[in-house]
Amino acid sequence: MSRLFFSLVLAFTRISSCSSSSGNSFRCSNDHTLAKQRNLKTPPPPPPQQQQQQQFRAANSCACFSDGSELNDAVKQFIQDGCSDTHNCNTDVVQKYGWPMGSWCVSNVTNMDKLFYGASHFNDDISPWDTAQVTSMETMFEYASSFHQDLSAWDVSKVTNMIRMFAHASAFNQDLSSWDVSQVANMQYLFGYASSFHQDLSSWDTSQVTDMSYMFRAASSFNGDISSWKVSKVTNMWGIFYEASSFNQDLSSWDISNVKSMRNMFYLASSFNQDLSLWNISRVTNMEYMFAGASSFQQNLCAWGPQISPTKKNNIMTLMFWGSNCPAQSEPNTTSTPPGPFCYECV
Secondary structure (H helix, E strand, C coil): CHHHHHHHHHHHHHCCEEECCCCCEEECCCHHHHHHHHCCCCCCCCCHHHHHHHHHHHHCCCCECCCHHHHHHHHHHHHHCCCECCECCCCHHHHHHCCCHHHCECCCCCECCCCCCCCCCCCCCCCCCCCCCCCECCCCCCCCCCCCCCCCCCCCCCCCECCCCCCCCCCCCCCCCCCCCCCCCECCCCCCCCCCCCCCCCCCCCCCCCECCCCCCCCCCCCCCCCCCCCCCCCECCCCCCCCCCCCCCCCCCCCCCCCECCCCCCCCCCCCCCCCCCCCCCCCECCCCCCCCCCCCCCCHHHHHHCCCCCCCCECCCCCCCCCCCECCCCECCCCCCECEEECCC
């Protein structure tokens, strides 16, 4: 009986080990941790002495990544080797950095661009990662169409770039409400084609963002309250709600006074019908297709007319209301008195 128990303990300690520079085998994780994450029945614990050894080894475990390039190479190899949370493939990557991927030491990494780009089957739990030093997550999960894991505990307070981070991540729908995005300057295409995503983002601090173009393009499930967002630094809202077919929230209090482009802003946003008449659009130069195909939209925007100079160059309003529910869909004439029509005839 004692020999059998010793064999089980030995097998348990060998699982998910890695090699240090001295050739010693160090534990990076264990079945207890993994089972706890998955709510599975845990195996019997080893004797106290063995537990102490494991704790010591965990503290001196696998190699930490020095930069994003090293991490990117390891992720690609890990996936290429067929490794996952459910399969410890015991490859060179696993021996060096550990298993599962969630146990990897990424605390030195500052750039996670393209990390899981195109990893269409990837869905491992990486919630324990220390992302406190990361400044860029551009295209991190783009086309990771199966990924749907909890990232709520991630520290993204130093991230400035989230371009296309979840673009085409069609399964992703996790709570990100606690994220500190106060340093992010670019959210272009952030949730573009993230067709399942519908989470509360009302508490996000967007005060440093300058580009929100296509941020929710074809995010067909999203209809969150973002009325309190600070968008005064945004200059580009090109296509932000393009094909966001569920979105219909109050944006009347948005300060869009620095926005220059609203091209395609609500194009094919078939549910949207909110009053935007109080917006300061004096710096906008492109409203082409702004409400085109927004089949529910029928708001009077005649208050915009006096803000538009008839001599302003590049004042593009081509098919601005085409295919909407506006009673007057012709292009506004900025030289008429008053200018219009703006969804309604202006008098």
